[in-house]
Structure formats: C-alpha cells, structure tokens
C-alpha cells in the first residue's frame with residue numbers, strides 16, 4: 570500500500586465536547602468497538618466488517634450483523650480504488666470544522682462491492698465525471714485521528 574496518499578490536516582477550531590458535534594469520531598479502543606477500522610486506515614487500508622454467518626458486507630463497519638444479528642464478523646479489505654457513482658459540491662453550510670475547505674466535493678463511490686460516501690479532494694465539481702476512477706486518501710488530524718477521503722487518479 571506504499572502509494573496511498575496521507576495528508577496531515579489542520580482545523581481552525583479546536584472542537585471540544587460534546588464530540589457528537591465533531592465530524593471525526595473517537596477512534597481509540599476505549600471509545601469504539603470498531604477501533605480496528607481506524608488502525609487499518611492508519612496503514613492505508615479501507616476495511617469493513619463481513620458477517621461470517623450470512624456473508625453480509627456491512628457498511629459502516631459494525632459489531633453485529635444487521636442481517637442475521639450474528640456477532641461473528643471478520644475484517645475485509647475494500648481495496649484502494651473506486652469508481653465515482655455520483656457527486657456534488659459543498660458550497661455553503663458545511664459541518665463544524667470544514668468552513669475553511671468550502672467549496673469541496675463529496676461523492677458516492679463504488680468500492681469493494683459497496684457504495685459509500687466520502688469527500689473527493691483536489692477536485693472541483695466541474696472536473697469530476699461519473700464513473701471516473703478515484704483512489705483512497707487518508708487524512709490525519711493533529712491529534713492522530715484519521716479518516717478516509719478519495720482523490721482523482723492522474
């Protein structure tokens with residue numbers, strides 16, 4: 570996974586409690602039972618949970634299968650390249666901590682058999698095309714938390 574882009578990002582506001590207002594979730598083992606998801610992201614891997622009982626691929630990652638209620642889940646890689654299925658541009662009213670980034674693009678991305686939403690970095694709305702390939706990109710906050718985004722290829 571050597572060529573996954575990692576970018577350190579800064580936010581102008583230091584968001585304090587309640588964390589519900591903070592877009593980036595708490596990622597450590599004490600705070601979430603899907604901390605493995607964030608550990609994998611730090612290694613450049615986008616993963617989710619798959620049910621060992623019924624085969625459901627779950628997104629976002631869960632600790633219980635929403636199909637059969639089994640807790641026998643395994644982590645699977647979704648890959649690092651996806652296809653842009655739909656997109657839009659945020660021009661106003663972004664979530665807390667994103668004001669300085671406006672305008673930015675958000676897309677629905679087909680990857681690993683799922684359709685997930687994510688930010689598309691380094692692109693303007695006018696440049697994007699349906700079905701174009703996009704690649705995983707990891708952003709890291711100053712406090713060490715990470716999150717996934719995508720960027721155009723090429």
Ligand SMILES: [Zn+2]
Pocket residue numbers: 620621622623624625634635636637638639
């Ligand atoms: Zn299941």
